[in-house]
Amino acid sequence: xxxxxxxxxxxxxxxxxxxxxxxxxxxxxxxxxxxxxxxxxxxxxxxxxxxxxxxxxxxxxxxxxxxxxxxxxxxxxxxxxxxxxxxxxxxxxxxxxxxxxxxxxxxxxxxxxxxxxxxx
Amino acid sequence: xxxxxxxxxxxxxxxxxxxxxxxxxxxxxxxxxxxxxxxxxxxxxxxxxxxxxxxxxxxxxxxxxxxxxxxxxxxxxxxxxxxxxxxxxxxxxxxxxxxxxxxxxxxxxxxxxxxxxxxxxxxxxxxxxxxxxxxxxxxxxxxxxxxxxxxxxxxxxxxxxxxxxxx
Numbered sequence: 001x002x003x004x005x006x007x008x009x010x011x012x013x014x015x016x017x018x019x020x021x022x023x024x025x026x027x028x029x030x031x032x033x034x035x036x037x038x039x040x041x042x043x044x045x046x047x048x049x050x051x052x053x054x055x056x057x058x059x060x061x062x063x064x065x066x067x068x069x070x071x072x073x074x075x076x077x078x079x080x081x082x083x084x085x086x087x088x089x090x091x092x093x094x095x096x097x098x099x100x101x102x103x104x105x106x107x108x109x110x111x112x113x114x115x116x117x118x119x120x
Numbered sequence: 121x122x123x124x125x126x127x128x129x130x131x132x133x134x135x136x137x138x139x140x141x142x143x144x145x146x147x148x149x150x151x152x153x154x155x156x157x158x159x160x161x162x163x164x165x166x167x168x169x170x171x172x173x174x175x176x177x178x179x180x181x182x183x184x185x186x187x188x189x190x191x192x193x194x195x196x197x198x199x200x201x202x203x204x205x206x207x208x209x210x211x212x213x214x215x216x217x218x219x220x221x222x223x224x225x226x227x228x229x230x231x232x233x234x235x236x237x238x239x240x241x242x243x244x245x246x247x248x249x250x251x252x253x254x255x256x257x258x259x260x261x262x263x264x265x266x267x268x269x270x271x272x273x274x275x276x277x278x279x280x281x282x283x284x285x286x287x
Contacts, residue, residue: 004135010156051250088218104270112263
């Protein structure tokens with residue numbers, strides 16, 4: 001699985017150039033964080049795979065804000081799991097939790113990078 | 121003995137087929153792709169080994185399911201601590217934990233603690249080497265502290281939004 005993902009990331013890196021990615025990312029911190037969160041949330045899978053993908057994005061020059069948001073969303077949000085979560089815990093809890101998780105991801109991505117820049 | 125099941129076989133075949141197609145139609149780039157794969161494997165294999173070792177150690181010494189049982193019993197500060205700890209050391213897909221959490225909820229576990237557990241899963245000890253490799257140690261520490269703070273905040277807000285009467 002991991003080797004397949006690595007190969008796919010390599011294919012992605014070869015055909016999707018940094019220039020193409022910069023059209024999607026690189027529109028300011030707020031949009032980068034939002035885009036990273038959204039892409040992380042619609043993707044799902046093993047956490048290690050998320051890091052492999054993020055590593056590939058980093059090499060393509062994607063900002064830290066977007067990468068943190070992507071990783072956090074990858075591990076905590078999953079749109080594909082929403083029906084299962086709602087069927088077990090109810091629609092209300094699932095809706096509240098996922099909205100709060102989405103917002104938390106935006107805040108944490110911003111706060112983490114900003115705190116690091118202030119401290120170091 | 122548990123039968124070993126190979127996961128992601130279809131996905132692997134898909135990627136192999138894709139690489140074969142690229143080798144036929146775009147031979148020039150396949151060398152670049154293979155070079156990138158070798159490069160990534162060289163960088164990531166030591167981290168994967170570390171991840172496997174840490175996961176095995178957690179399973180052997182901490183037993184996530186045992187800790188889960190504790191946080192169902194106490195909904196005070198201890199409950200929050202156990203929910204955080206349970207989330208941090210739990211692994212596998214989230215939906216694998218749904219039946220256990222649902223059962224605990226039926227026995228009185230607050231929705232807030234479930235939310236804390238679910239968000240604390242963003243702190244994954246076995247994957248910390250990846251995070252450190254990607255963002256550096258100072259950033260990893262800062263981000264994980266924020267994750268835990270926001271996990272507790274989420275739990276508090278969920279408890280405010282879904283009170284016992286509204287259940």
